[in-house]
Amino acid sequence: MQRRIRTRFAPSPTGPLHMGGVRTALYAWLFAKKNAGDFLLRIEDTDQNRFVPGAEQYIIDALHWCGITIDEGVSVGGTHTPYRQSERKEIYRSYAMQLVESGNAYYAFDTAHQLEQQRKNAEEKKETFSYGSATRMKLNNSLALSVDEVKELLSKNVAYAIRLKIPENETITFTDLIRGVVSFDSNLVDDKVLLKSDGMPTYHLAHIVDDYLMEITHAIRGEEWLPSAPAHILIYRYLGLTAQMPHYAHLPLLLKPDGKGKLSKRDGDRLGFPVFPLEWKDPSTGEVSSGYRESGYYPEAFVNMLAMLGWNPGTAQEIFNMNELIAAFSLDHVHKAGARFDLEKTKWYNTQWMLRQPNEAIAKRIKPMVATRTGISADDVRLSDNYLTACVALLKPRVQFEKEMPEKGIYLFKAPSEFDQTVISKKWKTEFISFFKMLSDEFMTLQDWSSQLAEQTFKTTAEKNNIKPGEVLQLFRVFVSGQAQGVDLFPMIQLLGKDEVIKRLETALKFV
RNA sequence: GGCCCGUUCGUCUAGGGGUUAGGACAUCUCCCUUUCACGGAGGAAACACGAGUUCGAUUCUCGUACGGGCUACCA
Numbered sequence: 001m002q003r004r005i006r007t008r009f010a011p012s013p014t015g016p017l018h019m020g021g022v023r024t025a026l027y028a029w030l031f032a033k034k035n036a037g038d039f040l041l042r043i044e045d046t047d048q049n050r051f052v053p054g055a056e057q058y059i060i061d062a063l064h065w066c067g068i069t070i071d072e073g074v075s076v077g078g079t080h081t082p083y084r085q086s087e088r089k090e091i092y093r094s095y096a097m098q099l100v101e102s103g104n105a106y107y108a109f110d111t112a113h114q115l116e117q118q119r120k121n122a123e124e125k126k127e128t129f130s131y132g133s134a135t136r137m138k139l140n141n142s143l144a145l146s147v148d149e150v151k152e153l154l155s156k157n158v159a160y161a162i163r164l165k166i167p168e169n170e171t172i173t174f175t176d177l178i179r180g181v182v183s184f185d186s187n188l189v190d191d192k193v194l195l196k197s198d199g200m201p202t203y204h205l206a207h208i209v210d211d212y213l214m215e216i217t218h219a220i221r222g223e224e225w226l227p228s229a230p231a232h233i234l235i236y237r238y239l240g241l242t243a244q245m246p247h248y249a250h251l252p253l254l255l256k257p258d259g260k261g262k263l264s265k266r267d268g269d270r271l272g273f274p275v276f277p278l279e280w281k282d283p284s285t286g287e288v289s290s291g292y293r294e295s296g297y298y299p300e301a302f303v304n305m306l307a308m309l310g311w312n313p314g315t316a317q318e319i320f321n322m323n324e325l326i327a328a329f330s331l332d333h334v335h336k337a338g339a340r341f342d343l344e345k346t347k348w349y350n351t352q353w354m355l356r357q358p359n360e361a362i363a364k365r366i367k368p369m370v371a372t373r374t375g376i377s378a379d380d381v382r383l384s385d386n387y388l389t390a391c392v393a394l395l396k397p398r399v400q401f402e403k404e405m406p407e408k409g410i411y412l413f414k415a416p417s418e419f420d421q422t423v424i425s426k427k428w429k430t431e432f433i434s435f436f437k438m439l440s441d442e443f444m445t446l447q448d449w450s451s452q453l454a455e456q457t458f459k460t461t462a463e464k465n466n467i468k469p470g471e472v473l474q475l476f477r478v479f480v481s482g483q484a485q486g487v488d489l490f491p492m493i494q495l496l497g498k499d500e501v502i503k504r505l506e507t508a509l510k511f512v
Numbered sequence: 513g514g515c516c517c518g519u520u521c522g523u524c525u526a527g528g529g530g531u532u533a534g535g536a537c538a539u540c541u542c543c544c545u546u547u548c549a550c551g552g553a554g555g556a557a558a559c560a561c562g563a564g565u566u567c568g569a570u571u572c573u574c575g576u577a578c579g580g581g582c583u584a585c586c587a
Contacts, residue, residue, distance in 0.1 A: 012587045047586055112585070119584095128514065128583065161585045179517070188515055188583095196585040203587050227516055227582040252518080253580070262580075305524095308536090312525060316535055335525075337518050338580060345524065345537045355550085397550035423547090470546040477547065485548035 005037025007218050008073075009063075010207060012044045013055035016280035016289065017062050018265045019341075020222070020254040023306040027251060028220040029068045030307070030329040037217070041073030042210060043084045046200045053283050056084075062277040065293055066303050067322050072214075080214045085206050092201035095209050095239065096162045096194050104238035105194055107142040107160045109153055114140065132190045133168045162195040164204070164231060164238075172230040177218070177249035177331050184230040192231045204228060208235050211246055219246040220331075223338075224262075226250045249331055252310050253338040263341060273343045277302065296401040298357075301350040309339040319352050351400045362402045363388035369406045374413045382413050390495050394487035409487065412495065415504050416482025419511060423484045427475050428512055435465040435472060436479070440505050443498055451494040454501075458490075479508035 009025035011017055017025075032039040041063065043056055060075045072078030082088055099105035108131075115131070118139075122129035129135070136143055141163070142150045153160070170186040194205040201209070211219055229248060236245040253262040258271060267275050269290050279291035292302045304320055312335070313320070313328040320328065354362075363385055370376075371383060381387050392402075395409045406413070439461045446453060458476070462469045477489055480501060486492065493501055 010587090014587075044587065050586065108585085110585090115585085126513075130514095130583080159585095163585090176517095182516075184516070190583080193585045198585080200585090202585070207587095222581090223517070224581055224587090229516095250517085255580075257523080260579085309524070314526075316526085318536060339525090340523060342523050342537070348537055351550095398548070468546090473546055483547090487548090488545090489547075 003215070003217050005032055005035035005218065006040065006214070006216050007032040007037065007220055008040040008042050008211070008214065008216050010042040010044045010210075010221075011059055012047065012050070013052060013059065014047070014050040015052050015055050015265055015282075016276045016278070017055075017059045018263065018275045019277065019292075019302075019306060020263050022062060022066060022068075022277055022302075023254060023309065024220065024222055024251055025063060025068055026066065026303060026306055027311065027329075027331075027334070028218075030325055031218060031220060031331060032071075033326045034329045038071040039069070040078070040080075040214060040216070041070045041075065041083065042214070043074050044203060044206065045084060045086045046196075046202065046206055048086070048198070048200065058278065058280060065277060065299050067299055085201070085210065088206075088210070089200060091213070092205055092209050093195065093199070096201070096205060099164065099194065099235070099238055100162060102238060103165070104234075105162050105164050106136075107150060107154070108140065108163045108191075108193070109142075109145075109158055109160050110140045111159075130188075130190045131163065132166055133187060136165075136191060159197040161193045161197050163191040163193050164235060166191055166231065166234065172233055174229065174233050174248065176226075176229075177247050178252075178334050179226075179250060179336060182226070182229070186230065189230050192228065194235075204231055204235065208232060208239070208241075212236075212239075212241055212244055216246045218249060220249045220251065223250045223253050249334075252335055254309060255338045255340040257341045257343065262338070273341075273346070296403040297346075297350050298353045301346075301353040304353070305346045305349040309341065310335050319349075319356075347400050354400070354402055355396065357402070359389045359392040359396070360385065362392045362396075362405070366392070366402060366405050369403065370413055373406045373410070376413060387495070394491060394495070398487065411481035411483060411486065412492065415500070415507065416480075419482050419508060420478045420484040423474050423478045424512060427471065432467070432472055432475065433509065433512070435461065435467055436476075436505060436509055438465065439476075440502050440509075443502050443505075446498065449494065449498045451490040454493045455490040480504050 007028040009028050011021055029039045041060070043059075045051055045056075056074065063070065070076050072080060072083070074083040096105060100107070118135075119129045131139065138144065143165070145153070166189045167186050171183050172186055172189070173181060173183040176182050192204045193202050195201050207219075229250070233245070236242050255261065256263050256267060256271065263275060265275065274290040274292050274295055276289055276291045277293060279294040280289045281287070282289070293299070300321060303322065303325070307320060307325050308318065311329070312333050314333055317328075367383060367388055370388065371378065376382055391409055391412045392405065394412070395405045399405055399408055439458065442457050442461050443454070446457065458473075459469050462472060473489070474484065477486065478484060480493065480496070496504075
């Protein structure tokens with residue numbers, strides 16, 4: 001019988017989730033949804049030293065913002081509670097003891113200091129210390145010590161860790177869903193700690209116990225876990241759970257755009273772009289890191305961009321909403337090599353998504369920004385839905401982010417107080433004054449007011465003055481908007497209204 | 513250093529024994545627009561290198577180089 005597909009995202013609450021983590025979550029979620037399965041959120045808080053308050057909530061909020069829904073997990077509950085590893089502490093011990101009893105794990109009494117010494121000694125000999133088959137019999141553990149010695153240490157409550165006993169001379173092979181067959185020489189795998197001396201499990205033990213108990217079918221995680229995969233395979237084997245072992249898929253890493261290395265939390269804003277989905281304020285330092293949300297990105301654009309970084313649909317389609325991503329997603333179209341993050345393309349995705357937003361919706365969202373920027377009162381027509389929607393239509397092709405609109409189109413809300421001097425000094429001739437005065441008068445006499453009518457009037461007035469429209473058009477724009485460039489001129493004239501245009505024109509003429 | 517993974521335009525990528533090696537972002541040119549954008553058309557731009565297999569390798573194999581990851585009682 002085919003098991004129900006279940007994937008999980010299992011972050012450690014050591015700070016805000018960065019975009020690489022979001023991508024891992026996204027792929028795991030897409031895979032689950034594609035296969036009509038479940039997606040779980042489990043919190044791996046087994047390292048008490050690295051716990052950061054607020055991080056767990058941040059993770060939940062970030063996933064929510066991205067539209068990644070959680071079927072089971074820390075925020076929503078489920079049939080496999082609890083979903084926070086610190087609350088499952090006792091469960092792991094019994095599995096660790098089972099491994100000790102079957103001879104596949106052992107007590108290690110070495111102190112942190114002793115291990116540090118070992119590393120230092122090895123380093124002096126230009127070697128690397130590894131706690132494994134080659135060294136374990138010379139160390140302070142239940143394999144090297146006599147039964148009585150071990151008993152005594154245990155009875156005296158001497159702190160110990162439990163380590164996995166990696167076999168000698170074995171090739172450990174498994175099939176990764178993305179990379180195919182991968183194999184390792186067991187002699188090069190170290191005896192990983194399973195249970196720490198504080199009683200908490202390490203990732204290695206905890207994720208396996210939980211994946212098993214939570215009936216995870218596909219463990220999708222970053223490539224940084226590939227080197228410890230052989231130890232994980234062995235743990236499943238020694239626990240007699242090989243049949244229940246999930247399929248592993250190791251995702252390529254997200255790389256820094258500038259050069260070297262994987263994208264990390266610590267990159268913060270150093271590279272000139274957010275690495276986090278949402279803004280984060282460090283609770284201890286108060287330092288604020290920017291987020292995509294606060295920078296004006298749509299979650300759809302952010303998710304779309306992440307999905308395409310390392311995965312492709314096999315078609316030329318680039319813009320995907322969530323449902324389309326689910327329909328198109330497949331692990332075998334995940335690229336093997338790491339993907340370098342590209343800010344320009346990310347902005348392009350946002351622009352594409354902005355172009356697809358209804359004007360009315362954007363109008364509603366920019367309304368408060370326009371109000372604060374201009375100080376115009378709430379009942380002013382320029383803050384009406386109709387007026388703002390018309391502004392959005394005009395501004396849309398000229399910005400990448402909707403939040404740019406209030407500033408970019410400031411002249412749609414406020415008469416200019418300054419005029420682009422470059423245009424004026426280049427184009428202005430004193431004899432134009434009569435043209436603009438006549439234009440103002442002609443406008444005044446118009447019964448109707450429209451883009452076409454204004455344009456027609458502009459042209460005929462120019463002709464009457466023996467002026468080519470092109471000579472004064474740019475000046476007209478500057479007089480009305482203050483700026484040399486902007487939205488389509490006559491539609492803007494129509495939108496501003498006859499009285500406003502005349503008023504602006506007259507004000508401007510006093511300046512030249 | 514050791515182990516593992518990887519390598520197609522600047523970037524994200526498609527492709528895969530015989531192709532004019534395709535698309536997107538960015539870039540350049542032109543058109544549209546009497547502005548700036550949007551849009552449209554076009555250009556430049558890539559199979560890391562060396563062997564082997566083969567009639568034929570960018571594609572398969574091996575090696576080298578380069579890149580990345582891991583090498584904690586962190587995840």
